[in-house]
Amino acid sequence: MLSLLRTIWSVFLHAFARRATVQYPEQRPYLAPRWRGRIVLTRSPDGRERCVACYLCAVACPVDCIALQRAVDAEGRHYPAFFRINFSRCIFCGFCEEACPTCAIQLTPDFEMAEYHREGLVYEKEDLLISGPGKYHAYDYYHVAGIAAADKDKGEAEGERPPVDTRGLLP
Amino acid sequence: MPELLRYLLVILGVVLAPLTIAAGLTWGERRLLALFQDRYGPNRVGPAGVLQVLADMIKILTKEDWVPPFADRPVFVLAPAIIIIATYLSFAVIVFAPGIAVAELNIGLLFFLAMSSLSVYSVALAGWASNSKYALLGSLRSIGQMLSYEVFMGLSLMGVVVMAGTFDLGAIVRAQAGLWYIVPQFIGFFIFFIAGLAETRRIPFDLPEAESELVAGFHTEYSGMKFAMFFLGEYVAITLFAAMLTVLFLGGWHGPGSQSTLVALGWFLLKTLALIAVFILIRASLPRLRYDQLMEFGWKVMLPLSLVNLLVTGAVVLWRG
Ligand code: SF4
Ligand code: SF4
Numbered sequence: 001m002l003s004l005l006r007t008i009w010s011v012f013l014h015a016f017a018r019r020a021t022v023q024y025p026e027q028r029p030y031l032a033p034r035w036r037g038r039i040v041l042t043r044s045p046d047g048r049e050r051c052v053a054c055y056l057c058a059v060a061c062p063v064d065c066i067a068l069q070r071a072v073d074a075e076g077r078h079y080p081a082f083f084r085i086n087f088s089r090c091i092f093c094g095f096c097e098e099a100c101p102t103c104a105i106q107l108t109p110d111f112e113m114a115e116y117h118r119e120g121l122v123y124e125k126e127d128l129l130i131s132g133p134g135k136y137h138a139y140d141y142y143h144v145a146g147i148a149a150a151d152k153d154k155g156e157a158e159g160e161r162p163p164v165d166t167r168g169l170l171p
Numbered sequence: 172m173p174e175l176l177r178y179l180l181v182i183l184g185v186v187l188a189p190l191t192i193a194a195g196l197t198w199g200e201r202r203l204l205a206l207f208q209d210r211y212g213p214n215r216v217g218p219a220g221v222l223q224v225l226a227d228m229i230k231i232l233t234k235e236d237w238v239p240p241f242a243d244r245p246v247f248v249l250a251p252a253i254i255i256i257a258t259y260l261s262f263a264v265i266v267f268a269p270g271i272a273v274a275e276l277n278i279g280l281l282f283f284l285a286m287s288s289l290s291v292y293s294v295a296l297a298g299w300a301s302n303s304k305y306a307l308l309g310s311l312r313s314i315g316q317m318l319s320y321e322v323f324m325g326l327s328l329m330g331v332v333v334m335a336g337t338f339d340l341g342a343i344v345r346a347q348a349g350l351w352y353i354v355p356q357f358i359g360f361f362i363f364f365i366a367g368l369a370e371t372r373r374i375p376f377d378l379p380e381a382e383s384e385l386v387a388g389f390h391t392e393y394s395g396m397k398f399a400m401f402f403l404g405e406y407v408a409i410t411l412f413a414a415m416l417t418v419l420f421l422g423g424w425h426g427p428g429s430q431s432t433l434v435a436l437g438w439f440l441l442k443t444l445a446l447i448a449v450f451i452l453i454r455a456s457l458p459r460l461r462y463d464q465l466m467e468f469g470w471k472v473m474l475p476l477s478l479v480n481l482l483v484t485g486a487v488v489l490w491r492g
Binding site: 004007008010011012014015017018019020021023 | 206208209211
Protein backbone atom coordinates (compact mmCIF):
# COMPACT_ATOMS: atom_id res chain seq x y z
CA MET A 1 0.00 0.00 0.00
CA LEU A 2 2.78 2.44 0.92
CA SER A 3 4.68 1.57 -2.22
CA LEU A 4 1.56 2.35 -4.24
CA LEU A 5 1.32 5.76 -2.63
CA ARG A 6 4.99 6.34 -3.33
CA THR A 7 4.44 5.41 -6.97
CA ILE A 8 1.55 7.82 -7.25
CA TRP A 9 3.60 10.58 -5.65
CA SER A 10 6.59 10.08 -7.91
CA VAL A 11 4.35 10.04 -10.97
CA PHE A 12 2.80 13.26 -9.71
CA LEU A 13 6.24 14.86 -9.47
CA HIS A 14 6.65 14.21 -13.17
CA ALA A 15 4.10 16.94 -13.76
CA PHE A 16 6.94 19.38 -13.13
CA ALA A 17 9.59 17.58 -15.15
CA ARG A 18 10.97 18.75 -18.46
CA ARG A 19 8.88 17.73 -21.45
CA ALA A 20 10.37 15.14 -23.75
CA THR A 21 8.23 16.17 -26.70
CA VAL A 22 9.74 18.04 -29.64
CA GLN A 23 7.08 20.48 -30.86
CA TYR A 24 7.75 19.48 -34.39
CA PRO A 25 6.77 22.04 -37.01
CA GLU A 26 7.99 24.96 -34.90
CA GLN A 27 10.86 23.15 -33.26
CA ARG A 28 12.97 21.17 -35.70
CA PRO A 29 14.74 18.05 -34.57
CA TYR A 30 18.49 17.86 -35.20
CA LEU A 31 19.24 15.62 -38.15
CA ALA A 32 22.76 14.26 -38.51
CA PRO A 33 24.45 14.81 -41.89
CA ARG A 34 24.40 11.07 -42.44
CA TRP A 35 20.66 10.84 -41.73
CA ARG A 36 19.02 8.47 -44.18
CA GLY A 37 16.19 10.42 -45.73
CA ARG A 38 15.02 11.49 -49.18
CA ILE A 39 17.26 10.03 -51.90
CA VAL A 40 18.98 12.23 -54.52
CA LEU A 41 21.07 11.59 -57.62
CA THR A 42 24.16 13.80 -57.60
CA ARG A 43 26.48 15.22 -60.22
CA SER A 44 30.23 15.16 -60.37
CA PRO A 45 32.14 18.44 -59.84
CA ASP A 46 32.13 19.12 -63.57
CA GLY A 47 28.33 19.08 -63.51
CA ARG A 48 27.70 15.83 -65.33
CA GLU A 49 25.54 13.03 -64.04
CA ARG A 50 27.43 10.63 -61.84
CA CYS A 51 25.17 7.64 -62.33
CA VAL A 52 26.56 5.12 -64.81
CA ALA A 53 23.46 2.95 -64.81
CA CYS A 54 25.23 -0.08 -63.40
CA TYR A 55 22.04 -1.38 -61.71
CA LEU A 56 23.90 -2.14 -58.50
CA CYS A 57 21.57 -0.02 -56.40
CA ALA A 58 18.53 -1.72 -57.90
CA VAL A 59 20.04 -5.09 -57.09
CA ALA A 60 20.98 -4.10 -53.55
CA CYS A 61 17.59 -2.64 -52.75
CA PRO A 62 15.84 -5.12 -50.44
CA VAL A 63 12.37 -3.93 -51.39
CA ASP A 64 12.99 -3.56 -55.12
CA CYS A 65 11.88 0.01 -55.30
CA ILE A 66 14.50 1.32 -57.75
CA ALA A 67 13.89 0.97 -61.46
CA LEU A 68 16.19 2.29 -64.19
CA GLN A 69 17.17 1.71 -67.80
CA ARG A 70 20.68 2.03 -69.16
CA ALA A 71 21.41 4.13 -72.25
CA VAL A 72 24.67 5.07 -73.99
CA ASP A 73 25.40 8.61 -75.06
CA ALA A 74 27.46 9.83 -78.03
CA GLU A 75 30.69 9.80 -76.02
CA GLY A 76 30.19 6.18 -75.07
CA ARG A 77 29.26 7.00 -71.49
CA HIS A 78 26.49 5.07 -69.82
CA TYR A 79 23.68 6.94 -68.21
CA PRO A 80 20.17 6.05 -66.99
CA ALA A 81 17.49 6.78 -69.57
CA PHE A 82 15.00 6.79 -66.73
CA PHE A 83 15.55 6.39 -63.03
CA ARG A 84 12.59 5.84 -60.77
CA ILE A 85 12.37 5.36 -57.01
CA ASN A 86 9.08 4.39 -55.45
CA PHE A 87 9.29 6.05 -52.05
CA SER A 88 6.13 4.42 -50.83
CA ARG A 89 8.15 1.20 -50.75
CA CYS A 90 11.57 2.55 -49.83
CA ILE A 91 12.58 1.69 -46.29
CA PHE A 92 15.49 4.15 -46.21
CA CYS A 93 17.98 1.44 -45.42
CA GLY A 94 20.75 3.16 -47.35
CA PHE A 95 21.89 -0.01 -49.10
CA CYS A 96 21.66 1.71 -52.46
CA GLU A 97 24.10 4.36 -51.33
CA GLU A 98 26.46 1.67 -50.07
CA ALA A 99 26.26 -0.23 -53.32
CA CYS A 100 26.79 2.69 -55.67
CA PRO A 101 30.35 2.68 -57.10
CA THR A 102 30.13 6.29 -58.27
CA CYS A 103 28.59 7.98 -55.19
CA ALA A 104 25.74 9.00 -57.45
CA ILE A 105 22.84 7.94 -55.29
CA GLN A 106 22.86 9.54 -51.83
CA LEU A 107 20.47 9.80 -48.92
CA THR A 108 19.86 13.25 -47.46
CA PRO A 109 18.65 14.59 -44.10
CA ASP A 110 15.10 15.29 -45.25
CA PHE A 111 12.06 13.31 -44.18
CA GLU A 112 9.21 15.64 -45.07
CA MET A 113 7.90 13.78 -48.07
CA ALA A 114 4.22 13.41 -47.17
CA GLU A 115 1.82 13.25 -50.09
CA TYR A 116 -1.94 12.96 -50.45
CA HIS A 117 -1.61 10.42 -53.23
CA ARG A 118 0.57 7.40 -53.47
CA GLU A 119 1.58 8.24 -57.04
CA GLY A 120 3.16 11.39 -55.70
CA LEU A 121 5.73 9.25 -53.95
CA VAL A 122 7.09 7.81 -57.19
CA TYR A 123 10.03 10.06 -57.97
CA GLU A 124 11.36 10.25 -61.53
CA LYS A 125 14.89 11.14 -62.56
CA GLU A 126 14.19 14.86 -62.83
CA ASP A 127 12.83 14.82 -59.27
CA LEU A 128 15.86 12.97 -57.97
CA LEU A 129 18.65 14.73 -59.84
CA ILE A 130 20.22 17.65 -58.00
CA SER A 131 22.68 20.13 -59.41
CA GLY A 132 25.54 19.56 -56.92
CA PRO A 133 27.89 16.80 -55.81
CA GLY A 134 26.13 16.00 -52.57
CA LYS A 135 28.23 14.72 -49.70
CA TYR A 136 31.39 14.03 -51.76
CA HIS A 137 32.48 17.35 -53.17
CA ALA A 138 35.63 16.52 -55.14
CA TYR A 139 34.88 12.95 -56.13
CA ASP A 140 34.71 12.30 -59.83
CA TYR A 141 34.33 8.67 -60.75
CA TYR A 142 35.81 9.00 -64.22
CA HIS A 143 39.01 10.50 -62.82
CA VAL A 144 39.76 7.58 -60.55
CA ALA A 145 38.13 4.74 -62.37
CA GLY A 146 40.98 3.57 -64.56
CA ILE A 147 38.99 3.64 -67.75
CA ALA A 148 39.22 6.01 -70.63
CA ALA A 149 36.86 8.91 -70.84
CA ALA A 150 36.47 11.78 -73.29
CA ASP A 151 38.83 14.10 -71.39
CA LYS A 152 41.48 11.61 -70.29
CA ASP A 153 43.07 8.40 -71.31
CA LYS A 154 43.72 5.25 -69.28
CA GLY A 155 46.24 5.79 -66.50
CA GLU A 156 45.90 9.56 -66.44
CA ALA A 157 43.63 9.71 -63.45
CA GLU A 158 44.81 11.06 -60.10
CA GLY A 159 46.95 8.59 -58.15
CA GLU A 160 46.70 6.15 -61.00
CA ARG A 161 49.71 4.41 -62.54
CA PRO A 162 50.03 4.04 -66.29
CA PRO A 163 48.65 0.76 -67.57
CA VAL A 164 50.96 -2.22 -67.48
CA ASP A 165 52.43 -3.11 -70.84
CA THR A 166 51.14 -6.65 -71.05
CA ARG A 167 53.44 -7.51 -73.91
CA GLY A 168 56.69 -6.34 -72.27
CA LEU A 169 58.95 -8.60 -70.26
CA LEU A 170 59.47 -6.28 -67.29
CA PRO A 171 56.69 -5.43 -64.89
CA MET B 172 -43.60 31.02 -12.64
CA PRO B 173 -40.07 32.02 -11.56
CA GLU B 174 -40.09 28.89 -9.42
CA LEU B 175 -40.87 26.73 -12.46
CA LEU B 176 -38.30 28.60 -14.56
CA ARG B 177 -35.65 28.09 -11.91
CA TYR B 178 -36.51 24.40 -11.79
CA LEU B 179 -36.21 24.05 -15.55
CA LEU B 180 -32.87 25.85 -15.45
CA VAL B 181 -31.60 23.46 -12.80
CA ILE B 182 -32.69 20.46 -14.88
CA LEU B 183 -31.01 21.92 -17.94
CA GLY B 184 -27.85 22.53 -15.97
CA VAL B 185 -27.84 19.02 -14.51
CA VAL B 186 -28.28 17.55 -17.99
CA LEU B 187 -25.65 19.72 -19.64
CA ALA B 188 -22.97 20.04 -16.98
CA PRO B 189 -22.00 16.35 -16.67
CA LEU B 190 -22.07 16.00 -20.45
CA THR B 191 -19.80 19.00 -20.83
CA ILE B 192 -17.43 17.75 -18.17
CA ALA B 193 -17.42 14.25 -19.68
CA ALA B 194 -16.71 15.61 -23.14
CA GLY B 195 -14.05 17.91 -21.74
CA LEU B 196 -12.54 14.96 -19.94
CA THR B 197 -11.81 13.17 -23.20
CA TRP B 198 -9.40 16.04 -23.79
CA GLY B 199 -8.55 16.75 -20.17
CA GLU B 200 -7.60 13.19 -19.39
CA ARG B 201 -5.19 13.04 -22.29
CA ARG B 202 -3.66 16.36 -21.30
CA LEU B 203 -3.28 15.30 -17.68
CA LEU B 204 -1.88 11.88 -18.56
CA ALA B 205 0.61 13.62 -20.80
CA LEU B 206 1.46 16.01 -17.99
CA PHE B 207 2.34 13.09 -15.74
CA GLN B 208 4.31 11.40 -18.51
CA ASP B 209 6.51 14.34 -19.55
CA ARG B 210 4.54 14.96 -22.73
CA TYR B 211 2.13 17.66 -23.91
CA GLY B 212 -0.89 15.70 -25.10
CA PRO B 213 -3.30 17.10 -27.68
CA ASN B 214 -2.38 20.77 -27.90
CA ARG B 215 -2.89 21.64 -31.57
CA VAL B 216 -6.61 21.98 -32.26
CA GLY B 217 -7.79 25.30 -30.92
CA PRO B 218 -6.44 27.01 -27.80
CA ALA B 219 -4.44 24.44 -25.80
CA GLY B 220 -6.13 21.75 -27.85
CA VAL B 221 -9.65 22.01 -26.38
CA LEU B 222 -11.22 21.73 -29.81
CA GLN B 223 -9.79 18.21 -29.95
CA VAL B 224 -13.13 17.22 -28.42
CA LEU B 225 -14.88 18.57 -31.50
CA ALA B 226 -12.44 16.86 -33.84
CA ASP B 227 -12.97 13.56 -32.06
CA MET B 228 -16.74 14.02 -32.26
CA ILE B 229 -16.61 14.64 -35.99
CA LYS B 230 -14.42 11.63 -36.46
CA ILE B 231 -16.48 9.25 -34.38
CA LEU B 232 -19.79 10.43 -35.84
CA THR B 233 -18.59 9.81 -39.37
CA LYS B 234 -17.42 6.30 -38.58
CA GLU B 235 -19.52 3.42 -39.80
CA ASP B 236 -21.92 2.30 -37.10
CA TRP B 237 -21.61 -1.40 -37.59
CA VAL B 238 -23.59 -4.14 -35.90
CA PRO B 239 -21.93 -7.50 -36.35
CA PRO B 240 -24.18 -10.02 -38.09
CA PHE B 241 -23.62 -12.56 -35.30
CA ALA B 242 -24.73 -10.15 -32.59
CA ASP B 243 -28.07 -10.09 -30.84
CA ARG B 244 -29.21 -6.89 -32.46
CA PRO B 245 -31.83 -5.38 -30.11
CA VAL B 246 -29.77 -6.04 -26.99
CA PHE B 247 -26.61 -4.91 -28.73
CA VAL B 248 -28.20 -1.57 -29.53
CA LEU B 249 -29.81 -1.22 -26.11
CA ALA B 250 -26.71 -1.83 -23.99
CA PRO B 251 -24.87 1.47 -24.57
CA ALA B 252 -28.07 3.39 -23.85
CA ILE B 253 -28.49 1.71 -20.46
CA ILE B 254 -25.10 2.83 -19.20
CA ILE B 255 -25.80 6.45 -20.09
CA ILE B 256 -29.29 6.37 -18.60
CA ALA B 257 -28.22 4.65 -15.39
CA THR B 258 -25.32 6.98 -14.69
CA TYR B 259 -27.30 10.01 -15.74
CA LEU B 260 -30.25 9.30 -13.52
CA SER B 261 -27.99 9.38 -10.48
CA PHE B 262 -27.24 13.02 -11.12
CA ALA B 263 -30.89 13.75 -10.45
CA VAL B 264 -30.47 13.23 -6.70
CA ILE B 265 -27.14 15.02 -6.21
CA VAL B 266 -27.44 18.28 -4.35
CA PHE B 267 -24.99 20.69 -5.93
CA ALA B 268 -25.71 23.74 -3.78
CA PRO B 269 -28.48 24.68 -1.34
CA GLY B 270 -31.66 24.18 -3.34
CA ILE B 271 -29.87 23.28 -6.57
CA ALA B 272 -30.97 19.71 -7.21
CA VAL B 273 -33.43 18.06 -9.54
CA ALA B 274 -34.92 15.98 -6.73
CA GLU B 275 -33.83 16.10 -3.10
CA LEU B 276 -35.06 12.61 -2.38
CA ASN B 277 -34.99 11.46 1.22
CA ILE B 278 -33.59 8.17 -0.10
CA GLY B 279 -31.12 9.86 -2.44
CA LEU B 280 -28.21 7.67 -1.43
CA LEU B 281 -30.18 4.47 -1.97
CA PHE B 282 -31.28 5.74 -5.36
CA PHE B 283 -27.65 6.33 -6.30
CA LEU B 284 -26.67 2.82 -5.20
CA ALA B 285 -29.55 1.32 -7.15
CA MET B 286 -28.64 3.19 -10.31
CA SER B 287 -24.99 2.32 -10.10
CA SER B 288 -25.97 -1.34 -9.85
CA LEU B 289 -28.05 -0.97 -12.98
CA SER B 290 -25.04 0.01 -15.02
CA VAL B 291 -23.73 -3.53 -14.54
CA TYR B 292 -26.51 -4.65 -16.87
CA SER B 293 -25.20 -2.50 -19.63
CA VAL B 294 -21.76 -4.07 -19.50
CA ALA B 295 -23.12 -7.58 -19.07
CA LEU B 296 -25.60 -7.23 -21.92
CA ALA B 297 -23.06 -5.61 -24.20
CA GLY B 298 -20.66 -8.50 -23.73
CA TRP B 299 -23.38 -11.11 -24.08
CA ALA B 300 -25.03 -9.60 -27.14
CA SER B 301 -21.72 -9.15 -28.94
CA ASN B 302 -21.46 -12.92 -29.19
CA SER B 303 -17.68 -12.81 -29.30
CA LYS B 304 -15.30 -14.42 -26.87
CA TYR B 305 -13.33 -11.35 -25.91
CA ALA B 306 -16.47 -9.37 -25.24
CA LEU B 307 -17.95 -12.22 -23.25
CA LEU B 308 -14.83 -12.67 -21.15
CA GLY B 309 -14.71 -8.94 -20.51
CA SER B 310 -18.30 -8.78 -19.46
CA LEU B 311 -18.01 -11.84 -17.24
CA ARG B 312 -15.08 -10.24 -15.52
CA SER B 313 -16.91 -7.01 -15.09
CA ILE B 314 -19.99 -8.68 -13.65
CA GLY B 315 -17.85 -10.41 -11.04
CA GLN B 316 -15.89 -7.26 -10.33
CA MET B 317 -18.77 -4.83 -10.13
CA LEU B 318 -20.99 -7.10 -8.07
CA SER B 319 -18.34 -7.80 -5.49
CA TYR B 320 -17.22 -4.20 -5.25
CA GLU B 321 -20.76 -2.98 -4.92
CA VAL B 322 -21.13 -4.93 -1.70
CA PHE B 323 -18.65 -2.89 0.25
CA MET B 324 -19.31 0.27 -1.72
CA GLY B 325 -22.72 0.30 -0.07
CA LEU B 326 -21.28 -0.72 3.28
CA SER B 327 -18.61 1.99 3.23
CA LEU B 328 -21.32 4.61 2.88
CA MET B 329 -23.28 3.35 5.85
CA GLY B 330 -20.78 5.01 8.19
CA VAL B 331 -21.77 8.35 6.70
CA VAL B 332 -25.43 7.45 6.98
CA VAL B 333 -25.02 6.49 10.63
CA MET B 334 -23.30 9.77 11.42
CA ALA B 335 -25.74 11.96 9.52
CA GLY B 336 -28.75 9.86 10.44
CA THR B 337 -30.29 10.20 6.98
CA PHE B 338 -30.17 8.99 3.37
CA ASP B 339 -30.93 12.51 2.15
CA LEU B 340 -27.88 13.87 0.29
CA GLY B 341 -28.77 17.48 1.06
CA ALA B 342 -29.02 16.72 4.77
CA ILE B 343 -25.74 14.82 4.67
CA VAL B 344 -23.99 17.87 3.20
CA ARG B 345 -25.60 20.16 5.77
CA ALA B 346 -24.40 17.86 8.55
CA GLN B 347 -20.84 18.46 7.34
CA ALA B 348 -20.95 22.20 7.92
CA GLY B 349 -18.49 21.96 10.80
CA LEU B 350 -16.32 19.01 9.95
CA TRP B 351 -16.12 17.22 6.61
CA TYR B 352 -16.78 13.52 6.87
CA ILE B 353 -13.42 12.72 5.30
CA VAL B 354 -11.88 13.21 8.75
CA PRO B 355 -14.02 10.91 10.94
CA GLN B 356 -14.86 8.61 8.03
CA PHE B 357 -11.46 8.42 6.37
CA ILE B 358 -11.65 4.65 5.98
CA GLY B 359 -15.08 4.98 4.44
CA PHE B 360 -13.74 7.61 2.05
CA PHE B 361 -10.83 5.38 1.10
CA ILE B 362 -13.05 2.34 0.49
CA PHE B 363 -15.63 4.28 -1.48
CA PHE B 364 -12.88 5.85 -3.55
CA ILE B 365 -11.50 2.43 -4.49
CA ALA B 366 -14.96 1.03 -5.09
CA GLY B 367 -15.61 4.02 -7.33
CA LEU B 368 -12.51 3.22 -9.35
CA ALA B 369 -13.69 -0.37 -9.68
CA GLU B 370 -17.26 0.59 -10.56
CA THR B 371 -16.14 2.96 -13.29
CA ARG B 372 -13.72 0.29 -14.56
CA ARG B 373 -10.74 2.61 -14.35
CA ILE B 374 -7.14 1.52 -14.20
CA PRO B 375 -6.06 -0.30 -11.99
CA PHE B 376 -9.46 -2.02 -12.09
CA ASP B 377 -9.95 -2.00 -15.84
CA LEU B 378 -10.08 -5.76 -16.20
CA PRO B 379 -13.35 -5.70 -18.16
CA GLU B 380 -11.61 -3.68 -20.85
CA ALA B 381 -7.99 -4.78 -20.43
CA GLU B 382 -6.70 -3.69 -23.82
CA SER B 383 -3.59 -5.79 -23.56
CA GLU B 384 -5.46 -9.02 -22.87
CA LEU B 385 -8.98 -8.73 -24.24
CA VAL B 386 -8.67 -6.34 -27.22
CA ALA B 387 -11.24 -3.99 -25.67
CA GLY B 388 -13.21 -6.29 -23.41
CA PHE B 389 -16.96 -5.91 -23.43
CA HIS B 390 -17.02 -3.23 -26.15
CA THR B 391 -14.77 -5.03 -28.60
CA GLU B 392 -17.50 -5.29 -31.22
CA TYR B 393 -18.77 -1.74 -30.87
CA SER B 394 -17.93 1.03 -33.27
CA GLY B 395 -18.96 4.56 -34.11
CA MET B 396 -21.40 6.34 -31.87
CA LYS B 397 -22.22 3.25 -29.79
CA PHE B 398 -18.59 2.96 -28.81
CA ALA B 399 -18.60 6.66 -28.02
CA MET B 400 -21.58 6.08 -25.72
CA PHE B 401 -19.58 3.60 -23.66
CA PHE B 402 -16.70 5.99 -23.60
CA LEU B 403 -18.87 8.89 -22.59
CA GLY B 404 -20.65 6.67 -20.08
CA GLU B 405 -17.33 5.96 -18.43
CA TYR B 406 -16.51 9.64 -18.17
CA VAL B 407 -19.98 10.52 -16.90
CA ALA B 408 -19.56 7.79 -14.30
CA ILE B 409 -16.23 9.24 -13.23
CA THR B 410 -17.83 12.63 -12.87
CA LEU B 411 -20.67 11.04 -10.91
CA PHE B 412 -18.33 9.31 -8.49
CA ALA B 413 -16.25 12.43 -8.02
CA ALA B 414 -19.46 14.34 -7.30
CA MET B 415 -20.65 11.68 -4.87
CA LEU B 416 -17.32 11.71 -3.05
CA THR B 417 -17.65 15.47 -2.80
CA VAL B 418 -21.16 15.25 -1.44
CA LEU B 419 -20.54 12.46 1.02
CA PHE B 420 -17.05 13.13 2.29
CA LEU B 421 -15.74 16.50 1.16
CA GLY B 422 -18.51 18.68 2.47
CA GLY B 423 -20.34 19.24 -0.81
CA TRP B 424 -20.76 22.95 -1.40
CA HIS B 425 -19.19 24.03 1.89
CA GLY B 426 -16.10 26.16 1.63
CA PRO B 427 -14.67 29.44 2.78
CA GLY B 428 -16.07 32.58 1.25
CA SER B 429 -19.53 34.01 0.83
CA GLN B 430 -22.59 31.82 1.10
CA SER B 431 -24.13 32.71 -2.26
CA THR B 432 -25.29 29.91 -4.55
CA LEU B 433 -22.68 30.73 -7.17
CA VAL B 434 -19.77 30.42 -4.73
CA ALA B 435 -21.25 27.18 -3.42
CA LEU B 436 -21.48 25.80 -6.95
CA GLY B 437 -17.92 26.90 -7.57
CA TRP B 438 -16.69 24.98 -4.51
CA PHE B 439 -18.60 21.91 -5.61
CA LEU B 440 -17.13 22.07 -9.10
CA LEU B 441 -13.64 22.64 -7.78
CA LYS B 442 -13.76 19.64 -5.46
CA THR B 443 -15.24 17.42 -8.14
CA LEU B 444 -12.63 18.39 -10.72
CA ALA B 445 -9.83 17.91 -8.21
CA LEU B 446 -11.07 14.40 -7.47
CA ILE B 447 -11.27 13.64 -11.18
CA ALA B 448 -7.66 14.78 -11.50
CA VAL B 449 -6.72 12.35 -8.74
CA PHE B 450 -8.53 9.55 -10.62
CA ILE B 451 -6.46 10.38 -13.67
CA LEU B 452 -3.25 10.54 -11.64
CA ILE B 453 -3.96 7.06 -10.36
CA ARG B 454 -4.57 5.87 -13.88
CA ALA B 455 -1.19 7.27 -14.87
CA SER B 456 0.66 5.51 -12.07
CA LEU B 457 -0.73 2.07 -11.27
CA PRO B 458 -0.69 -1.16 -13.28
CA ARG B 459 -3.73 -3.37 -13.73
CA LEU B 460 -4.45 -5.95 -11.03
CA ARG B 461 -4.63 -9.63 -11.77
CA TYR B 462 -8.15 -11.02 -11.55
CA ASP B 463 -7.51 -13.16 -8.47
CA GLN B 464 -5.76 -10.22 -6.78
CA LEU B 465 -8.79 -8.09 -7.54
CA MET B 466 -11.20 -10.56 -5.97
CA GLU B 467 -8.93 -11.21 -3.01
CA PHE B 468 -8.49 -7.50 -2.40
CA GLY B 469 -12.22 -6.96 -2.57
CA TRP B 470 -13.43 -9.77 -0.34
CA LYS B 471 -10.52 -10.24 2.05
CA VAL B 472 -9.40 -6.66 2.63
CA MET B 473 -12.04 -4.16 1.67
CA LEU B 474 -15.12 -5.99 2.93
CA PRO B 475 -13.79 -6.66 6.46
CA LEU B 476 -12.38 -3.15 6.57
CA SER B 477 -15.73 -1.60 5.71
CA LEU B 478 -17.50 -3.81 8.25
CA VAL B 479 -15.08 -2.80 10.99
CA ASN B 480 -15.49 0.82 9.97
CA LEU B 481 -19.26 0.54 10.19
CA LEU B 482 -19.05 -1.25 13.55
CA VAL B 483 -16.74 1.32 15.10
CA THR B 484 -18.74 4.24 13.74
CA GLY B 485 -21.95 2.73 15.07
CA ALA B 486 -20.38 2.11 18.48
CA VAL B 487 -19.03 5.66 18.72
CA VAL B 488 -22.33 7.19 17.66
CA LEU B 489 -24.19 5.06 20.22
CA TRP B 490 -21.69 5.83 22.98
CA ARG B 491 -21.93 9.57 22.30
CA GLY B 492 -25.67 9.12 22.58
S1 SF4 C 1 17.30 3.21 -49.18
FE1 SF4 C 1 17.11 0.99 -49.20
S2 SF4 C 1 14.98 0.68 -49.74
FE2 SF4 C 1 15.39 2.79 -50.25
S3 SF4 C 1 15.98 2.76 -52.40
FE3 SF4 C 1 17.86 2.56 -51.23
S4 SF4 C 1 18.22 0.37 -51.07
FE4 SF4 C 1 16.08 0.65 -51.67
S1 SF4 D 1 24.49 2.08 -58.19
FE1 SF4 D 1 24.89 4.25 -58.55
S2 SF4 D 1 25.80 4.28 -60.62
FE2 SF4 D 1 24.84 2.27 -60.37
S3 SF4 D 1 22.80 2.55 -61.25
FE3 SF4 D 1 22.63 2.96 -59.02
S4 SF4 D 1 22.92 5.15 -58.86
FE4 SF4 D 1 23.62 4.60 -60.87
